[in-house]
Amino acid sequence: MKLSKFILFIVCFLSLILSGAASQDLHEIQSIVAKADEMLTYLDTDFTALYRIETQTPGGGISITRATVSRRDRTNQFLVLILEPVSDKGKGYLKIGDNLWLYDPVGKTFMFSNATERFQNTSIRNSDFDRSNYSVNYKPIKAEKVILGKYNCTLVELQAIKSNVTFPKVKLWIDETFLIRKVEDYSLSGQLLRTTAVPSYQKIGNRWVPASIIILDHLKSKNVQGKVEYEKTTITITQPSLEKLPDYVYSKEYLEKINK
Amino acid sequence: MKRYIFLLISLVMAIFITAQDETLDDIFNESSDIVITDNQNNQTNQNVQNVVQRNVGITITGSITTIGGITAGYTYLPWDERFVPQLDFNVGLTASSVLSLEAHPDTYFSYYASFGAKMDPLSSENVQWTNFSLSSIYCEYIWLDSVFWKVGKFAFTWGQGRIFNPGNLVSDSSSNYTVMASLPTLFSGGQIFIELSDSQFSSPMLPLYTTTIYGAKFDFIIWNTYLGLAGRWKPSENLQMLFSAKRTVFGFDIHADSTIKLSSETDPVITMLIGFYKQWGDFHVYGEYECTDFSNPQHDTGLAFGYNNIFGVPVDPVFKWLHRWSDGSGTITAGIKWDAWNHVKIESGISLVYGNDTSSYVMNNSNPSGQRLMAALLVTLSGGF
Numbered sequence: 262m263k264l265s266k267f268i269l270f271i272v273c274f275l276s277l278i279l280s281g282a283a284s285q286d287l288h289e290i291q292s293i294v295a296k297a298d299e300m301l302t303y304l305d306t307d308f309t310a311l312y313r314i315e316t317q318t319p320g321g322g323i324s325i326t327r328a329t330v331s332r333r334d335r336t337n338q339f340l341v342l343i344l345e346p347v348s349d350k351g352k353g354y355l356k357i358g359d360n361l362w363l364y365d366p367v368g369k370t371f372m373f374s375n376a377t378e379r380f381q382n383t384s385i386r387n388s389d390f391d392r393s394n395y396s397v398n399y400k401p402i403k404a405e406k407v408i409l410g411k412y413n414c415t416l417v418e419l420q421a422i423k424s425n426v427t428f429p430k431v432k433l434w435i436d437e438t439f440l441i442r443k444v445e446d447y448s449l450s451g452q453l454l455r456t457t458a459v460p461s462y463q464k465i466g467n468r469w470v471p472a473s474i475i476i477l478d479h480l481k482s483k484n485v486q487g488k489v490e491y492e493k494t495t496i497t498i499t500q501p502s503l504e505k506l507p508d509y510v511y512s513k514e515y516l517e518k519i520n521k
Numbered sequence: 522m523k524r525y526i527f528l529l530i531s532l533v534m535a536i537f538i539t540a541q542d543e544t545l546d547d548i549f550n551e552s553s554d555i556v557i558t559d560n561q562n563n564q565t566n567q568n569v570q571n572v573v574q575r576n577v578g579i580t581i582t583g584s585i586t587t588i589g590g591i592t593a594g595y596t597y598l599p600w601d602e603r604f605v606p607q608l609d610f611n612v613g614l615t616a617s618s619v620l621s622l623e624a625h626p627d628t629y630f631s632y633y634a635s636f637g638a639k640m641d642p643l644s645s646e647n648v649q650w651t652n653f654s655l656s657s658i659y660c661e662y663i664w665l666d667s668v669f670w671k672v673g674k675f676a677f678t679w680g681q682g683r684i685f686n687p688g689n690l691v692s693d694s695s696s697n698y699t700v701m702a703s704l705p706t707l708f709s710g711g712q713i714f715i716e717l718s719d720s721q722f723s724s725p726m727l728p729l730y731t732t733t734i735y736g737a738k739f740d741f742i743i744w745n746t747y748l749g750l751a752g753r754w755k756p757s758e759n760l761q762m763l764f765s766a767k768r769t770v771f772g773f774d775i776h777a778d779s780t781i782k783l784s785s786e787t788d789p790v791i792t793m794l795i796g797f798y799k800q801w802g803d804f805h806v807y808g809e810y811e812c813t814d815f816s817n818p819q820h821d822t823g824l825a826f827g828y829n830n831i832f833g834v835p836v837d838p839v840f841k842w843l844h845r846w847s848d849g850s851g852t853i854t855a856g857i858k859w860d861a862w863n864h865v866k867i868e869s870g871i872s873l874v875y876g877n878d879t880s881s882y883v884m885n886n887s888n889p890s891g892q893r894l895m896a897a898l899l900v901t902l903s904g905g906f
Contacts, residue, residue, distance in 0.1 A: 321833075357709065357742070358742070359745055360742050360745060360747070368683070369678060370681070370683070372774050372798060379802075382802055382803065409546060409549045410546060410547070410548070410549020410550040410551075410552065411549060411550060411552075412549055442549065443545065443546075443549075456544075456545055458545040458548060458549070460548045460549060460552030461552050461553060461554055461555065462554045462555070463554065463555040463556070463557055464554065464555065464556045464557060465557050469554075472554070472555050475545055475548065477544075477545060501557070507663075507666040508666060508667075508705075508706050509663065509666055509667070509669070509705045509706060512705030512706060512710060513705070513709070513710050513740070514669055514703045514704075514705035514710055514712075515669075515705055518661065518669060
């Protein structure tokens with residue numbers, strides 16, 4: 262009897278130590294994710310850049326969209342203005358808080374949209390224009406050290422703790438400078454939905470901004486000559502600016518004003 | 522045995538296919554980051570701010586559109602006893618042109634003017650263009666980064682309806698002279714305006730302030746629901762108010778507008794509009810229900826859907842059904858729009874107008890010769906600079 266109590270005590274003790282260690286690990290992982298968010302968040306200013314979005318359908322054609330993107334992280338606002346193609350010129354996406362407005366310059370109408378919907382029917386979700394907020398919307402499950410090309414990365418598996426996120430599970434590859442190099446988005450059942458790679462960043466002062474992003478949409482695939490091809494979206498971000506913009510830029514009135 | 526061989530082959534194929542999946546990992550072997558210098562950064566800041574804030578100097582744009590078409594149809598529907606099985610043909614040709622000037626001397630001030638001219642040889646019996654007339658002219662001034670002043674002749678709309686829009690209480694704005702102050706950062710946006718019209722100067726018996734239109738509109742977002750409150754008041758007439766709401770429910774954009782027209786002589790006239798909009802990729806659908814005047818109600822519904830670039834080609838099929846439940850009349854229109862070549866669009870469709878002779882949609886039938894069953898083919902040539 263005494264022996265069994267002793268064994269039980271040992272088991273409980275070890276469990277406590279192990280769970281403590283695990284929770285400490287999770288705290289460390291959480292801080293890595295928070296640091297990665299911080300690297301791509303600009304709370305003291307606005308972020309503006311020109312986006313060139315090239316979408317290549319599997320075994321098919323290429324479409325190109327050009328847009329300006331302005332983002333104000335401290336108030337959770339962004340404005341996306343379509344410059345090309347000509348048929349969509351003047352369309353605008355305005356996010357204020359949790360509300361996303363779509364502006365149609367032809368009908369001069371605004372439409373409420375769910376932020377999880379696709380941007381211009383590409384692999385980009387409207388929520389991708391938001392600030393990086395993995396440390397708030399997700400909790401870490403586990404992490405491991407991996408090598409991604411020439412980068413030593415921490416691969417972190419995250420699970421959503423908020424219901425309004427676009428993907429319930431994600432994997433992040435965070436390099437040694439805390440830049441997110443690769444993201445895999447999963448469904449609740451664990452199906453891989455999308456892979457995003459950020460092969461190149463650009464440094465402005467002491468801030469980092471993605472220079473190019475490549476997205477493979479695993480929901481849009483085709484078997485081409487024995488090889489599975491996915492819809493591939495390449496985003497090239499040029500002329501990044503971290504200058505402040507006036508408050509009125511993030512308003513419906515401004516969208517109407519610039520679409521005469 | 523055959524089953525096992527089949528399973529084995531399937532497994533091997535699955536492994537082979539998986540092994541051939543496209544991945545992105547290879548790009549990280551060669552990738553590198555970029556450092557932007559201060560000089561590049563300064564230049565970039567100016568460039569991108571110019572794009573976002575449209576500091577583009579002076580821009581002159583123009584466009585011309587020519588539409589030619591042919592219709593064939595019947596005045597009465599085949600099940601009408603007056604139906605004559607003989608096609609009635611009509612042809613049409615119109616052309617229009619717009620020239621516009623836009624100037625942004627700086628971030629805070631802008632000027633815009635547009636002029637339009639038309640030609641309609643088949644109805645006016647000559648091929649002369651009308652003179653260019655002023656369509657809109659106004660200037661805008663951003664005051665203290667808080668108020669957008671807009672002064673001049675320009676059109677603006679209220680209401681959320683795509684098919685019916687009883688909420689547009691400012692439908693006469695395009696012909697009036699307006700002074701408007703927009704407040705983009707107040708609540709979720711607001712505007713205050715006064716409008717002057719030609720008619721108030723032609724009847725000087727009434728004091729000017731009684732024939733001027735005063736209006737205001739404010740937007741709010743509460744619990745992820747858009748709410749709008751607007752009012753238009755002309756002292757010599759009455760007060761009209763608009764209440765709007767919009768929310769996304771299960772991915773559907775749901776909107777509602779209600780208007781009230783107050784009068785000292787009659788009961789208030791109330792209208793109600795409820796509608797939805799949803800887009801799945803290239804397919805989009807919207808529908809609306811309108812009830813005009815609660816004391817003598819007319820019930821109208823509309824349903825429309827379309828598909829962009831069906832089968833991956835630049836052809837858009839569309840369908841629209843409008844129906845007035847009060848008198849049983851309506852229209853059904855189905856067609857396709859084909860962006861055939863650069864600058865050339867071809868549209869083809871059929872239109873059916875039903876109801877008795879005195880019903881709303883039959884009385885307001887705008888088809889050539891009042892045809893109730895009609896097929897049309899339109900070719901549009903347009904270009905701009």
